[in-house]
Amino acid sequence: MLKYFLRRILWIIPVFMGVTLITFLFMTILPGSPFTSEKLPAAAQARLMQSYGLDQPLYIRYFTYMFNFIRGDWGVSISQQVGRPVTTIIGEHIGYSLTLAVIAIVTIIIVGLPLGIIAALNHNKALDYFATSFSLLFYSIPGFVMGILTLVAILLLNNTLGWTIPLTNTSPTFINLLIPGIILGIRPASLVTRLTRASMLEVLGQDYMRTAWAKGLNQRMTITRHALKNALIPIVTVLGDEFGNLAVGSVTIETVFAVPGIGAYLVSSIEARDYSMILITTVLYAIIVVMVNLLVDLLYGFLDPRIKYTTRRTA
Amino acid sequence: MAELRTDKPVEREAEPATNGAAVALKALGKAKETKASSLWGDAWKRFLRNKLAIVGLVIIAFIAIPVIGADIFQRYDPAASQYERGPGSPKLFDQNYQAPSTKYWFGTDGQDRDLWARMLHGGRNSLMVGVVVQFIVLGIGVPLGLAAGFFGGKVDTIISFVVNIFYAFPSLLAGLLLLSTFGGNIFWVFVAIGIGLWPPMARLVRGQVLSIREKEFIEAARAIGVKSTPTMFRHILPNVLGPIIVSVSFGVPQAIQIEAFYGFIGISVPPPDTSWGQLVNDGFKAFQTNPVTILLFPALAIALTCLALNFIGDGLRDGFDPKTKNR
Numbered sequence: 001m002l003k004y005f006l007r008r009i010l011w012i013i014p015v016f017m018g019v020t021l022i023t024f025l026f027m028t029i030l031p032g033s034p035f036t037s038e039k040l041p042a043a044a045q046a047r048l049m050q051s052y053g054l055d056q057p058l059y060i061r062y063f064t065y066m067f068n069f070i071r072g073d074w075g076v077s078i079s080q081q082v083g084r085p086v087t088t089i090i091g092e093h094i095g096y097s098l099t100l101a102v103i104a105i106v107t108i109i110i111v112g113l114p115l116g117i118i119a120a121l122n123h124n125k126a127l128d129y130f131a132t133s134f135s136l137l138f139y140s141i142p143g144f145v146m147g148i149l150t151l152v153a154i155l156l157l158n159n160t161l162g163w164t165i166p167l168t169n170t171s172p173t174f175i176n177l178l179i180p181g182i183i184l185g186i187r188p189a190s191l192v193t194r195l196t197r198a199s200m201l202e203v204l205g206q207d208y209m210r211t212a213w214a215k216g217l218n219q220r221m222t223i224t225r226h227a228l229k230n231a232l233i234p235i236v237t238v239l240g241d242e243f244g245n246l247a248v249g250s251v252t253i254e255t256v257f258a259v260p261g262i263g264a265y266l267v268s269s270i271e272a273r274d275y276s277m278i279l280i281t282t283v284l285y286a287i288i289v290v291m292v293n294l295l296v297d298l299l300y301g302f303l304d305p306r307i308k309y310t311t312r313r314t315a
Numbered sequence: 316m317a318e319l320r321t322d323k324p325v326e327r328e329a330e331p332a333t334n335g336a337a338v339a340l341k342a343l344g345k346a347k348e349t350k351a352s353s354l355w356g357d358a359w360k361r362f363l364r365n366k367l368a369i370v371g372l373v374i375i376a377f378i379a380i381p382v383i384g385a386d387i388f389q390r391y392d393p394a395a396s397q398y399e400r401g402p403g404s405p406k407l408f409d410q411n412y413q414a415p416s417t418k419y420w421f422g423t424d425g426q427d428r429d430l431w432a433r434m435l436h437g438g439r440n441s442l443m444v445g446v447v448v449q450f451i452v453l454g455i456g457v458p459l460g461l462a463a464g465f466f467g468g469k470v471d472t473i474i475s476f477v478v479n480i481f482y483a484f485p486s487l488l489a490g491l492l493l494l495s496t497f498g499g500n501i502f503w504v505f506v507a508i509g510i511g512l513w514p515p516m517a518r519l520v521r522g523q524v525l526s527i528r529e530k531e532f533i534e535a536a537r538a539i540g541v542k543s544t545p546t547m548f549r550h551i552l553p554n555v556l557g558p559i560i561v562s563v564s565f566g567v568p569q570a571i572q573i574e575a576f577y578g579f580i581g582i583s584v585p586p587p588d589t590s591w592g593q594l595v596n597d598g599f600k601a602f603q604t605n606p607v608t609i610l611l612f613p614a615l616a617i618a619l620t621c622l623a624l625n626f627i628g629d630g631l632r633d634g635f636d637p638k639t640k641n642r
Contacts, residue, residue: 011479018480026492136629140622142572144579145614148599152607241515251487252576267580270491278488285485 008294012287017066019286020279024062027275034079034273052078054275065279075276080269086280090262096172097261100250103181104188108239112189116196117228123201132197135190143249147183147256154179172259180257184249188242195238199231206230233303240296243289358557358634368630374623378616382442385435390420393432394587413606421612424597434612437589441571441578441617444504444590445624448570449563451509452516457559459513460520465528465547471521478517486511490573494582501584508573512566519562523555557635564628568621575617591617 034054035045049055053064068075077084112135119131138146157163166175203209204227212226251263258264262281269277362368381388413423421430463474490507497503527533528551536546571591577583578592579599586593591613598610 014476015480015483018476019484022480022484022489023492026489026496030492030496136625137622140568140625141618142575142621144576145595145617148595148610149614152602152610155603252579255580266488267491270488270495278492282485282488285488286483289483289485 005294008297012290015286015290016283019282020065020069021062023279023282024058024065027273027278028058030273034275074280077274077277079272079274080277086276089265089277090280090284093260093262093265096177096259097250097254097263099174099177100181100184100253100259100261101246103178104185104246104250107182107185108189108192111185112192113196113235115189116193117200117223119193119197120200120204121223128197131193135193138186138190139194141187142252143184143187144252144256146186147180147253150179150183151256167257177259180253180259183257184246184253187249188239188246191242192235192239195235196231199234200227203227203231229303233300236296236299236303240292243292354557354635358631360634362630362634365630365633367626368633371623371626371630374619375627378438378620378623379442382435382438385432385439389429389432389435391429391432393428393436393589415606415608422606422608424594424609430594430609430612433589433594434591434616437591437594437613438616438620440501440584440588440590441574441592442620443501444508444574445567445571447505448509448512449566451505452513452566453559453563455509455513456516457520460517460522461524461547461552461555463517464521464524465543465551474517475521478514478521481510482514482518487573487576490577491582494577501588504574504577504583507577508570511573512570516559516562516566519558520555523558524551527551527554561628561632561635564624564631568624568628571617571621571624 035048040048046055053061056064065075075086076082077086077089081089115131115135119128122128141149151167154165154167158165158167165179209222209226212222217226250261251266253259254261254264255267262284266278266281269281385393411423411427413419415422419429419431421434424430424433459474459478463471463478489510493503493507493510533546533550536550541550574583574590575592575595578590578594579596581593581596583590583593594613595610595617598607598613602610
């Protein structure tokens with residue numbers, strides 16, 4: 001089992017190398033340079049390119065980056081906040097993105113999951129129809145459209161009724177991030193509602209559930225211990241995939257609500273051709289995806305003890 | 316019933332041999348005297364029984380017909396300014412941001428252009444992205460997943476490696492990089508979105524093939540000497556088609572939503588061409604001092620289309636899942 005997890009952790013290395021290679025290839029074919037916007041003479045631009053080593057061939061830059069990365073030198077921003085280490089910049093912005101993600105996950109757990117369970121327990125009754133139709137409705141509206149509509153509603157309420165619903169500013173606090181975070185979480189939450197309902201319905205029809213009811217277990221125990229725990233396996237699988245989308249979704253929500261998070265900064269980094277920032281953000285996202293996949297596999301073992309970990313990779 | 320259906324290929328392959336087993340199987344079929352029902356016929360029947368799916372089909376038809384026939388249904392040129400036109404207009408020189416009226420059904424935008432025409436043409440791009448991207452996803456994901464699952468071994472290791480790398484690569488970033496490189500062409504919008512959506516398809520197909528490969532009817536096909544290529548295409552692929560179709564039906568609204576976001580941040584199709592996402596962006600910039608409909612119409616168009624497509628996707632999933640058969 002230890003061997004299995006070591007192998008999975010080591011899997012980060014080829015992913016890291018592959019993802020940086022793809023990003024390097026993209027950046028090589030990307031027209032323009034980090035310095036074109038400064039209206040410098042061509043000679044000065046060339047000198048700047050040289051000083052950052054950007055005039056070197058692709059493979060040399062790639063291996064230099066790898067070497068420096070392993071040494072812990074992850075580069076400095078070359079066009080937006082010139083000379084500042086990328087780690088510092090990431091550190092300044094990641095807090096907002098993480099807060100959004102946490103609020104979104106809490107939304108998923110306290111709204112999406114219970115709604116799915118309630119729907120399954122009231123199969124084909126009014127509550128079920130209510131939950132399924134709302135979840136499908138919210139699942140169909142793109143995150144940024146939902147964000148915009150919310151923003152419109154807030155502005156209308158603030159301007160016409162004199163409400164003071166907090167909106168984002170340049171250094172948002174938790175209160176400012178609450179609404180964007182919930183909006184970010186609503187779409188995955190509605191997916192979880194749908195999945196939980198389907199999965200619970202399947203489990204509730206199993207023989208061992210009849211046994212659990214028959215032996216007189218109380219309702220709460222039956223539902224949480226016997227039904228939900230088994231129903232969670234497919235939900236966890238999809239949630240893992242959905243987490244990658246959450247990272248993407250945060251880019252859209254940050255853009256709409258003007259939250260100064262990693263996602264919004266990435267969009268401006270691409271526009272400014274800030275190569276080192278693009279690289280570090282890509283690597284960060286990729287590592288998060290790999291780690292979440294590993295976490296999902298760990299959860300499988302916890303939810304279903306029959307699952308054995310072997311070194312044979314299954315994914 | 317599910318077992319009977321999966322057994323069918325065996326029966327078909329075994330018949331020419333006219334051995335004892337085949338005769339017995341035939342006899343069994345006669346004794347039961349059940350009417351043969353194909354997977355596709357059953358799926359279609361179950362789909363039609365799903366009321367929401369039918370509602371979805373109707374909504375999509377209502378949206379798709381005017382959008383596909385945009386050139387016929389438009390009342391003005393979508394790219395032309397209506398400036399100084401219209402003898403009956405109250406203000407001759409000011410046609411921008413008009414509220415909906417009988418003259419301009421959906422109002423006008425900031426450059427005096429008819430929003431109804433722009434919605435139709437923008438919708439055509441949005442729907443086209445949704446559909447064409449699926450061909451990219453199918454073209455890359457299905458062959459790779461099929462090969463990885465069927466051949467296993469080294470082929471599987473290499474393909475899975477590539478899939479996993481692309482899976483970990485943030486798809487939005489790939490799209491942003493591609494579109495800032497090649498932007499200005501709808502072809503690259505297709506590629507930018509397709510590149511992020513094929514890895515899940517490859518994984519789905521691989522997983523399905525892995526489980527079907529172990530079924531008895533494949534073993535039977537091998538045993539009577541069917542070669543690997545016919546086995547793959549005649550016996551495995553048809554059995555994976557159900558999940559593929561369901562995945563594609565959910566992929567269309569997904570692609571539309573991603574394009575809408577690219578349009579919203581202004582890196583999708585170039586102006587004066589447009590898409591619903593770009594129209595949302597236009598409206599978002601102007602809604603505070605102008606009729607809010609300029610933002611609401613494109614936003615609702617995206618939401619309604621995706622809702623209807625998800626209804627259809629749900630119907631297809633229930634249709635292809637035999638477990639819901641008797642429900």
